[in-house]
Amino acid sequence: NTQISGQGLDINKMDVDVLEQIHQMGGLQLVMPQAFAETDCGALADTGRTVVEFNLTGESVELPIMGGKTYNVMTFNGQVPGPTLRVTQGDVVQMTLVMPADEVTGRGNDMHASQMSATYFDSVNPGETSQYCYIAESAGVFKYHCSGVHLAGMDQHVL
Numbered sequence: 001n002t003q004i005s006g007q008g009l010d011i012n013k014m015d016v017d018v019l020e021q022i023h024q025m026g027g028l029q030l031v032m033p034q035a036f037a038e039t040d041c042g043a044l045a046d047t048g049r050t051v052v053e054f055n056l057t058g059e060s061v062e063l064p065i066m067g068g069k070t071y072n073v074m075t076f077n078g079q080v081p082g083p084t085l086r087v088t089q090g091d092v093v094q095m096t097l098v099m100p101a102d103e104v105t106g107r108g109n110d111m112h113a114s115q116m117s118a119t120y121f122d123s124v125n126p127g128e129t130s131q132y133c134y135i136a137e138s139a140g141v142f143k144y145h146c147s148g149v150h151l152a153g154m155d156q157h158v159l
Helices: 016-024 033-037 041-045 154-158
Strands: 051-065 069-076 092-098 129-135
Touching: 041 092, 041 129
Parallel strands: 051 092
Antiparallel strands: 051 069, 092 129
16 A cells, blocks of 8 residues: 555456566665654764755744735744745655643644644643654655644634
């Protein structure tokens, strides 16, 4: 089963010619095993790869909206959307989330580029800091958002 779509490849249902073509092209190769092989920041820092630090602070702020009104929002670094992180494929992303002690609720971070479950990072409570690392294996543009399976009102965090 692939980790992205959950679809399987049933070799018994494949055309023999397709299997021969795959063999002639050098066979199949896993393209993302390193993205899942190690997530320890210390171990990844020692790989010789470029480490890109992504430091976020979870802040609740009041932002202006149309009509001269304001809206209470949960931000990363005081902005919506949060800051952009740009890395090169193969870099190590070191994501640190700091929650100030005066925040009223915890937050987490779900970086879709990591292709890790949101449960891996979970929530960071007020006054806490948490960090995780991964190898940026998949090219593309990805969103990140608040997460945390143990947070009440999770839908509000994402919205």
